[in-house]
Amino acid sequence: LNRIKASGLKLQFCTNETQATREKFVKKLQGMGFDISVAEVTAPAPAACRILKERSLRPHLLVHDDLVPEFAEIDKTNPNCVVIGDAAENFTYANLNKAFRVLIGMEKPVLIALGRGRYYKETDGLKLDVGAYMKALEYACDVQAEVVGKPAKTFFESALAEMGVPPQQAIMIGDDIVNDVGGAQRCGMRAVQVRTGKYRPCDENHPHVKPDAYVDNLAEAVDIILQQL
Amino acid sequence: LNRIKASGLKLQFCTNETQATREKFVKKLQGMGFDISVAEVTAPAPAACRILKERSLRPHLLVHDDLVPEFAEIDKTNPNCVVIGDAAENFTYANLNKAFRVLIGMEKPVLIALGRGRYYKETDGLKLDVGAYMKALEYACDVQAEVVGKPAKTFFESALAEMGVPPQQAIMIGDDIVNDVGGAQRCGMRAVQVRTGKYRPCDENHPHVKPDAYVDNLAEAVDIILQQL
Numbered sequence: 526l527n528r529i530k531a532s533g534l535k536l537q538f539c540t541n542e543t544q545a546t547r548e549k550f551v552k553k554l555q556g557m558g559f560d561i562s563v564a565e566v567t568a569p570a571p572a573a574c575r576i577l578k579e580r581s582l583r584p585h586l587l588v589h590d591d592l593v594p595e596f597a598e599i600d601k602t603n604p605n606c607v608v609i610g611d612a613a614e615n616f617t618y619a620n621l622n623k624a625f626r627v628l629i630g631m632e633k634p635v636l637i638a639l640g641r642g643r644y645y646k647e648t649d650g651l652k653l654d655v656g657a658y659m660k661a662l663e664y665a666c667d668v669q670a671e672v673v674g675k676p677a678k679t680f681f682e683s684a685l686a687e688m689g690v691p692p693q694q695a696i697m698i699g700d701d702i703v704n705d706v707g708g709a710q711r712c713g714m715r716a717v718q719v720r721t722g723k724y725r726p727c728d729e730n731h732p733h734v735k736p737d738a739y740v741d742n743l744a745e746a747v748d749i750i751l752q753q754l
Numbered sequence: 755l756n757r758i759k760a761s762g763l764k765l766q767f768c769t770n771e772t773q774a775t776r777e778k779f780v781k782k783l784q785g786m787g788f789d790i791s792v793a794e795v796t797a798p799a800p801a802a803c804r805i806l807k808e809r810s811l812r813p814h815l816l817v818h819d820d821l822v823p824e825f826a827e828i829d830k831t832n833p834n835c836v837v838i839g840d841a842a843e844n845f846t847y848a849n850l851n852k853a854f855r856v857l858i859g860m861e862k863p864v865l866i867a868l869g870r871g872r873y874y875k876e877t878d879g880l881k882l883d884v885g886a887y888m889k890a891l892e893y894a895c896d897v898q899a900e901v902v903g904k905p906a907k908t909f910f911e912s913a914l915a916e917m918g919v920p921p922q923q924a925i926m927i928g929d930d931i932v933n934d935v936g937g938a939q940r941c942g943m944r945a946v947q948v949r950t951g952k953y954r955p956c957d958e959n960h961p962h963v964k965p966d967a968y969v970d971n972l973a974e975a976v977d978i979i980l981q982q983l
Contacts, residue, residue, distance in 0.1 A: 618845045625873065625882050643894045644854065653854050653894050660893040661886040665872045 526560060528747050532754065535688040538566045539681070539697070541674045541704065543610035543639040543655065545591040547571070567684040569639035569674035570595035573608055575683070576673065582635065584608040587624040587658075589615060606635035609662065609670070611642070611655040621658065628666045636662055640674040642704075675701070676708025685712075696737075698746045700724045707734040717746050756789060757976050761983065764917040768796045768910070768926070770903045770933065772839035772868040772884065774820045776800070796913040798868035798903035799824035802837055804912070805902065811864065813837040816853040816887075818844060835864035838891065838899070840871070840884040850887065857895045865891055869903040871933075904930070905937025914941075927975045929953045936963040946975050 529536050538561060542550050547566045554561050570592055577584055583600045586593065588610035596608075607624050628634040642654035659670045674680050685692055692713030699705020700722035709716040718724060718736040721743075729739070740746040758765050767790060771779050776795045783790050799821055806813055812829045815822065817839035825837075836853050857863040871883035888899045903909050914921055921942030928934020929951035938945040947953060947965040950972075958968070969975040 614847055616847045616850070618843055621845070622879070622881050625886075626880050629873070629880060643896075644858070650851070651855050651858060652851050653890065657854075657890040657894040661882065661890040664889040665882050665886040667872075 526743075528751065530560065532751055534750070534754075535690055536565060537684045537688050539675060539684050539699075539705075540566060540568050541640045541642065543569050543592055543674070544589045544613060546594050548594075549591060564687075567680065567687060568595075569680070570610070572680055572683050573637055573639060573673045574599055576637065576671075577606070577608075582606040582637075584637070585624060585627040586610075587612050587615065587620060588639070589613055605631065606637060607662070608637045608639065609655060609659055610639035612658070613652070616653075616658055621661070625662060625665055628662060628668065634666045634668040636666070636668055636670040638670040638672045638674075641670075641672045675704040676711070678708070678712050681709055681712040681714065685714075696750060698740075698743065702728040702731050702734050702736070706736045710734070710737075717749075719743060719746060755972075757980065759789065761980055763979070763983075764919055765794060766796055766913045766917050767794055768904060768913050768928075768934075770798060770869045770871065772798050772821055772903070773818045773842060775823050777823075778820060793916075796909065796916060797824075798909070799839070801909055801912055802866055802868060802902045803828055805866065805900075806835070806837075811835040811866075813866070814853060814856040815839075816841050816844065816849060817868070818842055834860065835866060836891070837866045837868065838884060838888055839868035841887070842881070845882075845887055850890070854891060854894055857891060857897065863895045863897040865895070865897055865899040867899040867901045867903075870899075870901045904933040905940070907937070907941050910938055910941040910943065914943075925979060927969075927972065931957040931960050931963050931965070935965045939963070939966075946978075948972060948975060 547563045547568050551561055551563050551566060577599050583602060583604050585604035585607045586596060589612050592610055604627050607628050628636060638655060638659040641656040643656050644651050644654050663670055685695060695714045697705055697709030697714050697716040698719060700719045702718060706716040706718050715737040717738045717740055720739060720741050776792045776797050780790055780792050780795060806828050812831060812833050814833035814836045815825060816836060818841050821839055833856050836857050857865060867884060867888040870885040872885050873880050873883050892899055914924055924943045926934055926938030926943050926945040927948060929948045931947060935945040935947050944966040946967045946969055949968060949970050
């Protein structure tokens, strides 16, 4: 990352993290030694806030307690939509029924999902992700959620807008074949898959998504990019 | 009901109730004055038990506490499938993750759902039904649930088998256009919709299902049936 920054290239971090504010997320990465600031992070909650403001939507939030501050400036009285994130322990029977009742009470239910992940791994095992609960509400209300976050095209577009760079001049580097690579490519960017983290060998035979290149780690991606400057 | 029974016609009650055993369900109806016995009730849990036995499946149960006795004779050690019912308060974050982990740990996940209802009404408001949670697990595990209960064809077939009657000689009377009328018709039965309970005037313009007749109440259905004997 330091080499990218030193080269003068613009850099933006795209995360689907919705269990914490960007502030908290950035602090964690800074603690690990990364040179990163809040302004460099594109995350689903701020992207959702832009949509809420643009369309005068007042959300009922079904999100993690730690994410609530991201919605501090949003009017939440008399809700006319539901925003669902990875609420974790907040995915209770009562909270799901509450969000459902808000949706089913609308003439045209509006459901905004901060990602569509199926599941993820934590130290104590696999957990259902926001996408599973999104599907439950979609089915119950016969509605299709609007997904904010990777791999949504609008999400990558807002990251590009932050940098002021057209998609043809941007490269996405990520470990997730669908959310990172597929999403960025559909937005007109090139995308490199890193063979670390979520990467699985079977990704290389993915039926729909083919990365522009593979690298074994982030440092190798930086090498290649800097060589071509 | 007494007139039907007095006429010598065979009678079977088909319910999607999965919050209680048939014993409890029957006691409730008897308390309301109905002449009904457990053997006359076709319900999803016993139908699921038949499937579990036939296919040597050992279920992990995600169901209402009051339904567990229906599975008393089923081996539940070392589960190789998940059975989901309307678990109500048992639909906790922890229980959903537990059921998910059982499923995702299988080479070919087997999910059996005791119905596919979207939601229902209780005195304290609308509640998400088993179908919504089924969809969450389906999505997370990329699997399609096998649905037991109305409107599944196999469910009506087992009710007919209980009576020893071919579908052409049976009539379904129900208030639910899809689960009762549509399901029975797909099984080769005729079906009458009662304009009470779940009935809504818009049902009469349903895009796929057209009842063989409408009646204003159960008594009228009995009148028509007895007239034609």
